[in-house]
Amino acid sequence: MVNVVVVFPRIEDAKSVRNLLVRSGYKVSAVCTSGAQALSAVDRLGSGVIVCGYRYPDMIYEELYNNAAPAFEMILVASARALAEGVADGVVSIEMPLRPHDLLSSLDMVAENIERRRRQKRTQPPKRSEKDRKLIDEAKALLMERNHMTEEEAHRYLQKTSMDSGTNMVETAQMVFALMRM
DSSP states (O other), X not given: OOEEEEEOSSHHHHHHHHHHHHHTTOEEEEEESSHHHHHHHXXXXXXXXXXXXXXXXXXXXXHHHHHSOTTEEEEEEEOHHHHHTOOOTTEEXXXXXXXXXXXXXXXXXXXXXXXXXXXXXXXXXXXXXXXXXXXXXHHHHHHHHHHOXXXXXXXXXXXXXXXXXXXXXXXXXXXXXXXXXO
16 A cells, blocks of 8 residues: 655645545545645655645745655646646646546556556565675685586575575575585
8 A cells, every 4th residue: 555645735625635535545644734744754654655736835846856755756736837837757747626536547557656666676686785795606606616516506506505495695605605614
């Protein structure tokens, strides 16, 4: 479930949008009337969508977008005149008067993109530090030298042993060193 932060200068507008989103099954994590409140909520939440108006008492939408966590997307609800001036790259915009269907379909699209990126990130192998890569390479070199394996065979051996033992490659490389030094 994606976190939604609603930001409009008038609390009545913000609450109306929140009520619409909650009725439609979204989790509205914060309702704000200023950019500072929104940034505080965004920092606390980590990722999600900001549904907002163009101007708040302390900043405009673009400042909020530029200062929000990169894991947050933005849906801007503004007048045709404001939108004609141009919208920041990456911001989805909806023209006033707000039609519930437009907001909900835009939010569905943005939420699906966030979930897709989250799934892709989980399927990517973790980035190893230089120290960890060096340890794995040294374990492969040791296996190649002592067991007369090719680099590919040594790598495959570390991978298989890692999977069989339920440890990660770094721990397996450490085990290889411990066993070979006996």
